[in-house]
Amino acid sequence: MPVFLWEGxxxxxxxxxxxxxxANEAALRGILRRQGLTSITVKQKPKNLSEYLPFxxxxxxxxxxxxxxxxxxTMINAGLPLIQCLDLLAQxxxxxxxxxxxxxxxxxxxxxxxxxxxxxxxxxxxxxxFVNLVAAGESGGILDVILQxxxxxxxxxxxxxxxxxxxxxxxxxxxxxxxxVVSLLLVKVIPTFQKMFEGFGGELPGPxxxxxxxxxxxxxxxxxxxxxxxxxxxxxxxxxxxEKGTLLIDDLILKSPVFGPxxxxxxxxxxxxxxxxxxxxxxxxxxxxxxxxxxxxxxxxENALIRVRKSxxxxxxxxxxxxxxxxFPPMVVQMIAVGEATGALDAMLSKIAxxxxxxxxxxxxxxxxxxxxxxxxxxxxxxxxxxIAMYLPIFKMASVVG
Numbered sequence: 594m595p596v597f598l599w600e601g602x603x604x605x606x607x608x609x610x611x612x613x614x615x616a617n618e619a620a621l622r623g624i625l626r627r628q629g630l631t632s633i634t635v636k637q638k639p640k641n642l643s644e645y646l647p648f649x650x651x652x653x654x655x656x657x658x659x660x661x662x663x664x665x666x667t668m669i670n671a672g673l674p675l676i677q678c679l680d681l682l683a684q685x686x687x688x689x690x691x692x693x694x695x696x697x698x699x700x701x702x703x704x705x706x707x708x709x710x711x712x713x714x715x716x717x718x719x720x721x722x723f724v725n726l727v728a729a730g731e732s733g734g735i736l737d738v739i740l741q742x743x744x745x746x747x748x749x750x751x752x753x754x755x756x757x758x759x760x761x762x763x764x765x766x767x768x769x770x771x772x773x774v775v776s777l778l779l780v781k782v783i784p785t786f787q788k789m790f791e792g793f794g795g796e797l798p799g800p801x802x803x804x805x806x807x808x809x810x811x812x813x814x815x816x817x818x819x820x821x822x823x824x825x826x827x828x829x830x831x832x833x834x835x836e837k838g839t840l841l842i843d844d845l846i847l848k849s850p851v852f853g854p855x856x857x858x859x860x861x862x863x864x865x866x867x868x869x870x871x872x873x874x875x876x877x878x879x880x881x882x883x884x885x886x887x888x889x890x891x892x893x894x895e896n897a898l899i900r901v902r903k904s905x906x907x908x909x910x911x912x913x914x915x916x917x918x919x920x921f922p923p924m925v926v927q928m929i930a931v932g933e934a935t936g937a938l939d940a941m942l943s944k945i946a947x948x949x950x951x952x953x954x955x956x957x958x959x960x961x962x963x964x965x966x967x968x969x970x971x972x973x974x975x976x977x978x979x980x981i982a983m984y985l986p987i988f989k990m991a992s993v994v995g
Contacts, residue, residue: 658719665678666736666737679696701714725871746866746867749946764968771972776811851963861920861922869939912929
């Protein structure tokens with residue numbers, strides 16, 4: 594349906610404006626009159642190029658959703674009606690895509706939908722956790738409290754994610770630089786030395802001859818190598834999207850010597866933080882585990898949590914099946930068992946999450962400290978080895994002259 598921009602006056606003379614979807618201008622005027630508006634002016638909103646080319650649309654960032662939840666909670670706590678809150682949030686939102694979504698949510702609610710049902714239409718922005726907690730807040734009459742908890746939870750989740758990304762960025766960037774430098778040397782620098790060596794005559798040292806041969810192949814098959822690399826990356830991504838590929842690669846990552854222990858700590862922190870937030874908000878434990886498993890971020894952890902949920906539904910405690918997964922350390926399991934026994938599981942999970950947030954910080958610092966010298970030695974060794982190999986014939990010639 595087309596989108597119309599409208600302006601009008603209330604019975605008190607207050608001016609109002611907005612935008613709304615309607616079948617046509619006449620239908621829109623009827624809607625506005627029923628709301629008590631007069632002096633109505635309507636015009637169809639011009640379409641943006643992004644509506645024809647979806648990739649041009651602004652993406653909604655997680656930080657924008659956090660700010661939305663925090664301001665929304667403050668407005669509701671101040672006593673503003675739900676529709677008015679959403680109207681104000683849409684007007685002040687800088688991201689046009691997100692503003693349109695908030696407006697659409699407001700219109701759904703005006704049409705009789707609940708907030709959680711309206712949010713559920715946008716799973717890429719509001720995940721299962723967000724929607725289910727909002728539903729719990731609506732049913733319990735504590736929507737402002739739930740939105741505040743959600744914003745706090747999302748902020749901590751963002752910090753955790755940024756720590757992991759930061760840990761991965763350094764080795765990845767050094768590897769990319771190494772490949773770029775080696776490619777430049779093979780394609781541009783070594784051919785210059787090759788021409789010089791051809792005038793010397795005689796047999797070249799083994800390392801030098803190997804590099805010259807490698808350079809010849811690199812120049813000849815450079816485009817082929819780039820295409821092959823692109824195909825390999827595409828094939829890997831396609832394989833990773835399959836059930837079998839995701840499980841295999843996620844399992845290898847968890848078992849890797851450097852990143853594995855870090856990612857296990859991240860999984861524990863994410864699980865305990867999410868479960869604590871959901872249980873505090875009144876979501877049943879089985880429903881909470883079903884949602885948490887989907888937000889685990891690792892297929893192995895997801896399958897483990899699904900098995901835990903099944904065991905609990907069969908009458909077991911949460912601690913016993915968690916220990917059997919092999920992902921959660923005995924200390925964590927024992928603390929959860931104490932939380933279950935004392936009836937303070939949500940508080941215990943929150944304490945574990947705080948502890949493992951600090952553990953992730955420590956693990957990231959330790960890993961960076963370990964990788965930094967290793968990567969520098971690797972980069973220096975590769976580039977330095979190539980330079981030495983190219984200068985060996987010059988050293989050999991100098992010794993002969995001497």
